[in-house]
Amino acid sequence: MSRPQPVNRATISAQLRALGVRRGGVLEVHTSFRALRPIAGGPEALIDALLDALGPEGTLVMPTMTDGQGLFDPQTTPTLDMGITAERFWRRAGVTRSTHPGGSFAAFGPRAAAICAPQPLEPVHGPDSPPGRVVALDGQVLLLGVGHDADTVVHVAEVMADVPYSTAHPTVALVDGLARTVPISEPDHCCAGFAKLDGPLRARGAQREGPVGHGHARLADARAIVDEARALLDVDPLVFLCPPSADCADCAAARASTRRFS
Ligand SMILES: [Zn+2]
Numbered sequence: 258m259s260r261p262q263p264v265n266r267a268t269i270s271a272q273l274r275a276l277g278v279r280r281g282g283v284l285e286v287h288t289s290f291r292a293l294r295p296i297a298g299g300p301e302a303l304i305d306a307l308l309d310a311l312g313p314e315g316t317l318v319m320p321t322m323t324d325g326q327g328l329f330d331p332q333t334t335p336t337l338d339m340g341i342t343a344e345r346f347w348r349r350a351g352v353t354r355s356t357h358p359g360g361s362f363a364a365f366g367p368r369a370a371a372i373c374a375p376q377p378l379e380p381v382h383g384p385d386s387p388p389g390r391v392v393a394l395d396g397q398v399l400l401l402g403v404g405h406d407a408d409t410v411v412h413v414a415e416v417m418a419d420v421p422y423s424t425a426h427p428t429v430a431l432v433d434g435l436a437r438t439v440p441i442s443e444p445d446h447c448c449a450g451f452a453k454l455d456g457p458l459r460a461r462g463a464q465r466e467g468p469v470g471h472g473h474a475r476l477a478d479a480r481a482i483v484d485e486a487r488a489l490l491d492v493d494p495l496v497f498l499c500p501p502s503a504d505c506a507d508c509a510a511a512r513a514s515t516r517r518f519s
Contacts, residue, residue, distance in 0.1 A: 263297040264470045269306035273399075276476050277465045278307075281314035283368055283396030285388060285410065285479065288319070288342040292402025293470030300342045303401075303470070304349070308365070316366030318391055319343040320409055325359035325428030328436045342401075355387055359428045359441055362387035368394060378430060380423075381443040382412035389413045392479040402472035405451035410479045411497070414486035415444040420494050422446070422511040447507040450497035457485045 264272075278284060286307060290300050298305070307317050321344075323329055324337045331354040336344050347354050347363035354363045355373035360381035364372045372390045382388050388409040391398070398410050405411060425440035432439060455475075458464035463481040467474060489496045498512055499505035 261295060261471055263295040264293075265297040266302040266306045266309065269296065269303060269470055270309040272467065272469045272474075273306060273310035276399075276467050276469065276474055277397075278310045278399065278476065279315070279397060280310070280312045282311065283316045283318065283366075283372070283391055283394045284311055284399055285318040285320075285362075285391045285396060286342075286399045286401060287403050287407040287409070288340050289402035289407075289472070290341050293472035296470050300345045303342055304346050307399075311366065314367060316364055316368035316372065316396075317346070318362055318364045318369075318372055318387060318396070319346050321347045321354055321361045321363045323359060323361065325426060325441070328429050328431070329356070329358040329361065331356055331361060357381060357386070358430045359426060360386065360443075378439070379441050379443065380412075380416045381441060382409050383416040384413060386413070388479075389416075392483055396479045398477055398479050398482055400475040401469055402474070404475070405454045405482075406448040408451055408454075408482065410482045411448075411451045411454065411486050412444060413479075414483040414490065415497070417483065418487050418490040418494070420444045420490060420497075422495070422498070422514045424507075424510060424514060444511070445507070446498055446511040447505050448497070449505075450499060450508075451486075453489060453496065454482060454485055457488065458482070461485075 321336045323334050352363050352365045353369040353373040355361045372387050376386045423442045424445040425442045428441045464477045499508035
């Protein structure tokens with residue numbers, strides 16, 4: 258069997274427009290490049306296609322989180338598990354990267370400075386954070402070859418809903434000018450339960466799906482994601498955690514935790 262033909266930048270840009278990426282809008286993207294390839298020109302061509310679809314008035318946003326084990330420098334610290342596309346994106350000339358020591362994001366476009374402005378250390382992904390600002394700016398969330406388990410906007414909804422769980426991550430941060438390891442809390446868990454958003458988002462026609470490259474993409478308004486997540490959390494504040502029978506260590510730790518952000 259022959260290998261699939263590489264998809265080029267122009268085709269990907271057309272796929273993104275067909276999916277419903279808004280020209281001139283704010284777009285937060287989570288990507289598994291492996292799920293999309295082969296792409297002629299690799300991750301750089303994918304980034305160019307995203308910028309083509311957004312146009313010069315649009316703003317592209319990607320997560321660039323780090324392990325928090327060393328002092329974070331937005332100019333040099335590599336991402337952790339964010340994928341090759343985000344890693345290439347933040348290193349581009351003119352891209353702004355936010356300064357949170359564990360939960361940074363990168364952005365390019367007219368809204369980049371606003372999205373990457375300084376934020377409180379915690380909650381990491383609250384309303385006053387890059388994904389929270391994507392919600393406030395009525396942006397879209399694009400999931401390329403990944404599901405909502407990779408969708409940081411759902412954490413914004415968890416913070417807004419004041420979920421009864423959180424996990425502290427030891428993170429090196431500057432406190433009064435000195436590097437210290439401090440616990441930074443967020444409502445964290447394995448996040449597999451975020452896949453429960455597919456059903457309600459599809460049911461209300463709020464999620465467009467289709468091919469991008471050789472992969473499957475989901476596109477939804479950030480506000481719709483927050484609305485549907487909060488509706489599920491209103492019914493059951495633990496809805497996104499794996500059931501105890503699933504034997505998930507991350508979700509068991511979240512169930513045993515108590516801290517809230519309010
Ligand atoms: Zn779990």
